[in-house]
Amino acid sequence: HATCRLPKSSVPYISGIPSWQSSDYICQGPPDIYIVEPSNGKGLGVFALHDLDIGDIVMRETPILKIDPPEYVRGTGYPMAQVIELVRKEFEGLSPDVQAEVMSLTYHATAVEEATTDKLGIIFRTNAYNTDDQIGLFPKIARINHSCRPNTSYYWSKKLNKRVVYANRKIKKGEEFFVSYIGLLSSHEERQKRLDRYGFKCTCEACAAEQAIKQASNQRRVEISKAFIDFEPQLTLDVPKSKSAKRQARKNAQASSQLAGLVEQEGLADYYAKAYRIAAISHARIEDWQPATIFANKGYKLKHMEDPESPYTAEMYSLTSSFIQSWESELKNQSSKKVSK
Numbered sequence: 052h053a054t055c056r057l058p059k060s061s062v063p064y065i066s067g068i069p070s071w072q073s074s075d076y077i078c079q080g081p082p083d084i085y086i087v088e089p090s091n092g093k094g095l096g097v098f099a100l101h102d103l104d105i106g107d108i109v110m111r112e113t114p115i116l117k118i119d120p121p122e123y124v125r126g127t128g129y130p131m132a133q134v135i136e137l138v139r140k141e142f143e144g145l146s147p148d149v150q151a152e153v154m155s156l157t158y159h160a161t162a163v164e165e166a167t168t169d170k171l172g173i174i175f176r177t178n179a180y181n182t183d184d185q186i187g188l189f190p191k192i193a194r195i196n197h198s199c200r201p202n203t204s205y206y207w208s209k210k211l212n213k214r215v216v217y218a219n220r221k222i223k224k225g226e227e228f229f230v231s232y233i234g235l236l237s238s239h240e241e242r243q244k245r246l247d248r249y250g251f252k253c254t255c256e257a258c259a260a261e262q263a264i265k266q267a268s269n270q271r272r273v274e275i276s277k278a279f280i281d282f283e284p285q286l287t288l289d290v291p292k293s294k295s296a297k298r299q300a301r302k303n304a305q306a307s308s309q310l311a312g313l314v315e316q317e318g319l320a321d322y323y324a325k326a327y328r329i330a331a332i333s334h335a336r337i338e339d340w341q342p343a344t345i346f347a348n349k350g351y352k353l354k355h356m357e358d359p360e361s362p363y364t365a366e367m368y369s370l371t372s373s374f375i376q377s378w379e380s381e382l383k384n385q386s387s388k389k390v391s392k
């Protein structure tokens with residue numbers, strides 16, 4: 052979408068000879084997508100400079116510093132002392148400019164940590180994101196604030212060596228971009244506990260809603276989380292044989308459609324594809340090919356938008372095409388039965 056134009060004062064052609072030098076030619080390249088500005092009560096934030104569609108890229112960024120994480124300890128996370136040592140080693144190898152960029156990032160520390168812990172370590176804790184198997188600092192992405200119903204999603208592209216942030220719904224010019232720093236399938240109180248280490252009370256639209264709405268949202272999130280776990284053992288394409296297993300599978304298919312509806316109602320775009328996959332497989336198990344195909348195709352479209360080359364995209368592609376074939380033969384059978392009647 053480059054906007055290329057001649058400088059205003061130039062007269063483009065005189066007798067077919069351009070009167071301007073090629074260096075006058077202005078080609079701005081693609082319009083900027085975001086601007087970093089103060090965000091009310093949240094320090095700096097990142098805002099849209101124009102309207103974005105679902106799937107539009109907001110940022111793609113290579114980590115300026117990354118570490119192989121030490122072993123994760125359940126309950127307490129990565130051992131901070133070891134993380135700091137690893138980060139410090141990488142930091143020493145950076146140019147002074149890049150070091151300054153790292154040190155300019157925001158951080159949150161308790162009074163005790165402020166007195167005892169290396170500031171670089173706390174900056175890393177406040178701003179770092181996982182790649183596939185490492186943890187990295189992405190100074191531009193680090194300016195994006197948190198929401199429990201974010202309008203952007205992200206993934207790590209191994210091929211590009213970049214973290215990619217994209218719009219997960221339509222975004223209007225001037226809106227702030229938000230990502231989620233935590234898993235979102237828990238109540239407001241649980242989420243706030245996990246956000247405490249970032250040092251803010253979340254006032255996103257889900258957390259700031261009035262009590263009754265927040266209560267309903269809490270319930271939906273807990274229900275979605277439970278359903279994801281409950282569905283896990285049933286995610287095979289084996290068609291149940293016994294009558295009772297078939298009856299159960301029909302109930303499950305119904306519940307899977309409700310699950311997809313619940314995730315959509317809660318507006319948790321990061322979980323749509325997972326819910327569609329469950330609904331697709333659950334309907335395939337009762338050989339209800341129309342909804343199975345539609346759900347698989349929805350999941351495929353989302354995965355493709357995120358990363359066309361990921362194994363998840365390939366899986367959803369193969370499910371969609373196999374369910375379409377089954378649906379087609381079902382339709383053919385139905386019409387040949389009609390003809391023979």
Ligand SMILES: C[S@@+](CC[C@H](N)C(=O)[O-])C[C@H]1O[C@@H](n2cnc3c(N)ncnc32)[C@H](O)[C@@H]1O
Nearest residue numbers: 093094095157159178193194195196197249251
């Ligand atoms: C990764 S940084 C985000 C960018 C940061 N606002 C800045 O000025 O650089 C995380 C910090 O931003 C602030 N923050 C992020 N999301 C917020 C929110 N929803 N409400 C208030 N503060 C938030 C907190 O201070 C948090 O520790």
